[in-house]
Amino acid sequence: MTAAATPAASPATTGEQPGVRLARSRRNAELSLLLLAMALVAAYGATVEANMLDTVTSDFWMPAAALGIVFIGLHLVIRFLAPFADPALLPAVALLNGLGVGFLRRLDLADAAPAERETLAIFAGIGGRQLAWTLASVILAAGLLALMRDHRSLSRYAYTLGLAGIVLVMIPAVLPRRFSEINGAKLWIRVGGFSIQPGEFAKLALLAFFAYYLVRKREVLSLASRRFLGIDFPRGRDLGPVVVVWLISLMVLVFEKDLGTSLLYFGMFVVTLYIATERVSWLLIGLVLFFGGAYLAYVLGESVGGPFANFYLRAQIWLDPFADPLKDGYQLVQGLLALGTGGLFGAGPGAGQPDLLPEVQNDFIFAGIGEEVGLFGLSALLVVYLLIVERGLRAALAVRDSFGKLLAGGLAFTLGLQVFVIVGGISKLIPLTGQTTPFLSAGGSSLMANWLLIAVLLRVSDGARKPVVGGGRAAARPAGGRPEQLHGALTEVIKP
């Protein structure tokens, strides 16, 4: 695209022709929001130190500054490579990521010996590791932005990505347990001291494939239908792909013992299908299939056990966590108590007791943060997630090609669904499953995959918002000159 050659439509370059409203790139708004987000992260760090060390060390701002530098780097990459990308996405994500790093560092401070607390290096502990992962992820996201100049180029690799996605999903299921199981869920590839969660990346690859496949098939899926009870239902043979994905997600549920991931894949597909066809019947079919499947797994878990036993146990804990509060229900009960202790305004950053929560750095980070910032702070974080999802859907609405619409809509929805699954899990709305909280939880795979997701959304939103310059041959024409194909046009002008 020639748009890349003329970044930042400054008034000087496009303002020659009267009547052309300038599309603003809003990069400066992004930069100031980003600085505000980093100020918040620094303020969080200072409050934590004030509460935990009773003093604020002179280098409390170091993690925030390190994050600020990489994010500003990404901002510069966006400024030059995707000048019209959405200005709200990067700061919102940066805030969540920064607070995540801050909270993990706070956990390190709690673990460290009192004498060492004041001199904790910024790359030490899980907070430091998360900081390092953030740097790597942001660099990767910038790389993706640089490599993918137009989101449509992704559709060329759709089948490759689809295959890669399925392989990534399947690897942990077929690996022997000692290489793939952590805490009862077989979602990992563990090599040495290093573990990655391939499902996080599979999410992106599968979504790109779904979007491509559905753009191809949307006509038949949305036109051929039977009307029943006032809703158009698709023909039986068109149900094929959705049934296949349903089976795959159920297999994930059974073999990888993870309800969240399976819900995520299935929800992702159904919603992309719905966006493609605008048929409510797909949502109904999806919900019925999923709840039917989950209920079946529950019943089978009760009677047969075996691979379904884990799911049955989780559902039991969800139904009554206080039945066994010291063993099976311990984690959920502690999470609920933490949220309750936090109350409306929380105990204050650094003043809670997140070390009582098992897995507080991963699944329960939201409960851990909730204890310290309270409902008031948690709802702000949820609104930030909501804004990110909204910006993604907005990009999907505005982009000009179907593939981009499905891709951005699906990615934004997936992010929202993942937040729902984990926050719903810790607040006992749905059975708890081991999902990561995007951008907050410790974990390189999740962070990296979600930053790649944001990079794709940024790219799509750039494509959606940039003014049309250079529709092919006409681009090189000097402004105001006559298009050569119209030389006979004057005789035909009809006055409006």
Add this chain to the structure above:
Amino acid sequence: MPELVITVARFGFLILLWIFVFTVVGVIRRDLFAGARSSRLVAAPRAVGASTGQAAKPAKVKRGRAAHQLVVTAGQLAGTRITLGEAQITIGRAEDSTLVITDDYASARHARLVPREGQWFVEDLGSTNGTYLDRAKVTGPTPVPLGVPIRIGRTSLELRP
């Protein structure tokens, strides 16, 4: 640390968090309402726009009446807006079109919109099912007034200020 400082820091952080949220909303708000405002302008009858005294000379379109956006009003891409620049807009099923429409009744290279001296012209590129400006079939380059639908297959497009 005195108790007061910690309390101030604790609530200050929460307030700052919400200030951030509202600042983001403020930044987004502008482009949410920018779209709504322009569509409200278009929704008014065209005569109203013309009678607001611009009294545009027939051949020249004045600044206030120039088209700034191409909006898809019906079809699968309904709601899509393209900010118009000074380059032509190609419409069709081909992937490299400016507006890629997935519509069975559209050709790969169906039509295009070309600006000339502030006025946009629609031109059919030899499509199978034709391009219609309101009800009339487009045979040669035809100027497109604001708010008049261009129909391509099941898709309708309009120019808006």
